[in-house]
Amino acid sequence: GERVVDIRAHEKGERFEELPMENFEGHTRAFIKVQDGCDRRCAYCVIPRARGASRSRSEESVVQELTALAAAGYKEVVLSGINLPSYGKDTGTDLVSLIEAAARVEGIERIRLGSLEPDLLSDEAIARMAAVKELCPQFHLSLQSGCTATLRRMRRVYTAEEYARVVEKLRAAFGGFASFTTDVIVGFPGETEDEFAESLAFVCAQKFLKVHVFPYSRRAGTPAADFPGQLTEAQKADRVHRLQTAADEVRGALAREMLGTEDTVLLEKAVSGSLFTGYTRLYLPVAVKAPGAAAGQIVTARLTEWDGERARAEVI
Ligand code: SF4
Structure with a gap:
């Protein structure tokens, strides 16, 4: 009946703890944690003490999971981490290489990134990211x-x-x-x-x-x-x-x-027979009229109205 709280302290050089993906949104977008911990010391933040130094999940393991997700029908993934641009610093690679590897996984059509620290995005990284068409x-x-x-x-x-x-x-x-x-x-x-x-x-x-x-x-x-x-x-x-x-x-x-512009939308949830909610690549929430379409499909739509919460759109 005794309550025991026994937590091992973080150590320098510890490895990324492999965890399967964190959560799903419907069956269209999956969040995958690829990096943990942080080497910085922002004055207000407890994370470096609570989560330890930056460490990365291996590219091979991420690609394996992405392949399984794509086979299960997921088209969009969000790569996340505590300090995402630090990805790979401990394993001799980098975030952009991971994005490029993710884009090569057949069936993954959209890649989004979690929170980024601005100073860690070099000109070269930005140029390479812009060349990945799957990156939203x-x-x-x-x-x-x-x-x-x-x-x-x-x-x-x-x-x-x-x-x-x-x-x-x-x-x-x-x-x-x-x-x-x-x-x-x-x-x-x-x-x-x-x-x-x-x-x-x-x-x-x-x-x-x-x-x-x-x-x-x-x-x-x-x-x-x-x-x-x-x-x-x-x-x-x-x-x-x-x-x-x-x-x-x-x-x-x-x-x-x-309004009036076109973008692709990943249909996530059917609200009625032909009305779906989803997000554009720019992450604008939309309600799309898409007769004959199904959730999980990516369509091209034109934005027609903004109601303060989401845009209305029509499939082209
Ligand atoms: S970079 Fe982010 S996680 Fe790291 S110490 Fe600063 S606020 Fe915390």
Whole structure:
């Protein structure tokens, strides 16, 4: 009847723990974790202590699983990790090589990537990624703040300007057909109203398709937990609301700009006989009228309306 909690501490050089895929969305998109842990030390983050150093799943094992998924009918996969661009640093390979290998698996038609650290995307990596036609041009680039002074205190390793340059490079490499999503923390210790305003203006200028806004959360054992200038929960909630409202307006404007354009949609769920929900390559949620089609099929559709939640589209 005794409760035992016995957790082995992480050690340098430990190997990736093989796990089968994490979850499925319907039977169309599978999430595969290919990397774990992180070698960085952002001031607010417990992950390096909780998950240990960066380590990668072997390319062979990932390809094996992708082959099985493709055989089971999955067309889209999301490669994910705690610090995904670190993939392969411990095994002598790199993330782009893994993407290229995934694209060679017959039946895998769409590849998406989990969260990316902007400073780890070199010009060469971006150019090679742009050459993989199966890679959806939708990038979740971790930002955390659009104010360089706040980024410094967070111990992030890029400036807001450097971040913006990576976005520009990705956009250019994909011929202007790319979308970006991100995470932002508001109310980090010492974040002044001016710094928050700078972050908000930066976020709006990047034209993210989606922004996940989080209030700073004080985690015991992290340096930031003891930083001076902790904000109240009410101050943080107010900033979350202001930033999320502004970011959602940008999302609506971007979605409306896309009306009239065409993109492919992976039909995920049948809502009625001929109406399906799914996502475009740019990760815009859509409801597609596709008579005679079936879930799991990829169709080309034209976006016709935006209702604030998802776009309406018609198969061409
Ligand atoms: S925020 Fe991301 S990059 Fe920074 S320490 Fe945590 S997992 Fe690593």
